[in-house]
Amino acid sequence: MTNSAALPKCPACQEDMTYPDGENFVCAQCGHEWSMTAKADEIEVGLMVKDANGNLLADGDTVTLIKDLKVKGSSTTLKVGTKIKGIRLVSGDHEVDCKTEVGNMLLKACFLKKA
Numbered sequence: 001m002t003n004s005a006a007l008p009k010c011p012a013c014q015e016d017m018t019y020p021d022g023e024n025f026v027c028a029q030c031g032h033e034w035s036m037t038a039k040a041d042e043i044e045v046g047l048m049v050k051d052a053n054g055n056l057l058a059d060g061d062t063v064t065l066i067k068d069l070k071v072k073g074s075s076t077t078l079k080v081g082t083k084i085k086g087i088r089l090v091s092g093d094h095e096v097d098c099k100t101e102v103g104n105m106l107l108k109a110c111f112l113k114k115a
Helices: none
Strands: 018-021 024-027 033-035 063-065 096-099 104-107 112-114
Touching: none
Parallel strands: none
Antiparallel strands: 018 024, 024 033, 063 112, 096 104
């Protein structure tokens, strides 16, 4: 039995719920895998953005709006159920950059679900 205090934290989500699997470590929380021989500075940590249901989003995903959203500075509204294709993840308060029928926008991931 491996001592859990000796196992490293996940470089992606910083949780300590890791376990060895062959020559890799695996995070039980987010599913991230990395080599046991990798140095901390070699591990690539991506942007972790989750939708309203807790699913991880990635660049290029298709998402659906779960709520009507008023467009600031305009009289238009993005309706619930609108599909948005080819999202791009960015850092900041509004994590999703996308093109809608209204134009380019930044949206919060809590108003989206993965399609």
